[in-house]
Amino acid sequence: MKDHDTPGAGGTTAVTPVAGPGPGRTGLDQPRILGAAVRFIDENGLRELTMRRLGAYLDVEGMALYRYVPGREALLDGVVETVVDELFGDPDVHLEARAGWADYLRRLAHGLRRIALAHPEVFPLVATRPPAAPWIRPPLRSLRWIESMLTVMTSAGFSDEAAAAAYRAFSSFLLGHLLLEVSARGVEAGLDAVPTGDLSAYPILRRMEPHLARDGAAQDFEEALEALLDRVTLLLPPPRAVDLR
Incomplete structure (x- = not known):
């Protein structure tokens, strides 16, 4: 598997496509x-x-x-697992920290965003399907990936409590941002659209509508991710003073 120095930012090419129907395919599994x-x-x-x-x-x-x-409910659970498991086929995402915890989280965040953009109709299911345990927080709902993230964080010096807090903050950031991003593409994500109505009585809104309507999702994601990483850094214990005597 080819390694990369920096995580991909916006495309979906790194996501491994799932198998679908095709001519000459026989049998089921x-x-x-x-x-x-x-x-x-x-x-x-x-x-x-x-x-x-x-x-x-x-x-x-x-x-x-x-x-x-067994049925539709089991099918939906399997769909969620199948989509999240695409992280294992993403060459820009690693189970271990090859260049520090912040680089690890950047890669993981971009990998999950690529999945959301590759499967916008599926992502709300990933976000809202009841997890197997109450402490599993979507969209990172794979036990192997959660173990990987917590291992990376504790190995970097985060306490167990701080690593758990980082996992919760990371999950909340991704869930909120990616649900909004896929819903902006017209996907039903449990967010009801509010009609704009007549803006004639709202001059500031009317003037700023082109700026508000600008698609800045990728830039917003980058800026919010970096702000999150800055906050997570504060959870690290302060370095010990070196006694030079």
Whole structure:
């Protein structure tokens, strides 16, 4: 796997595509079904996903899927796991800190953003699906990645309490920013759109509307991420004074 010095900032090319239906593909297994479910949601939206429609998408009877996936709820859990696991195929994201904890978190944040932008119709499911334990916070809801992050932070000198606080802050930052970003692309994310209405009585809003409507998501993400890392740095214990006597 090729290494990179800096994490990718905005594209989605590093995300490994999931498998979908294709000519000449025979037989069913759980990975193929889950990969097809991700592609179905990407193309049609989450509301359209049913076992019957997914079966038709795979050119099989919907009942045939139940041998591998017990039902729609298990299917949705599998979709979330499949999408989050794309981090393992992202060459810019590492399970260990190769250049310090801040670089590790930058890479992880950009990897999760690439997933959200590659699968905007799926990401609200990643964000809102009930986790297996109450302390697991989306969107980083993989036990292996949570273990990786906490290992990196504690190895860098953060106390257990500070590392847990950093995990909570990191998760909250990503969840809020990425949900807003995918909802701005027209994806249903549980955020009801508010009609703008007539701006004639609001001269400042009317004047500033072009600035407010500017797509600055990537820059906002970078600035907010750096501000978060600055705050996390404050959780580190102060360096010990060196006695030069």
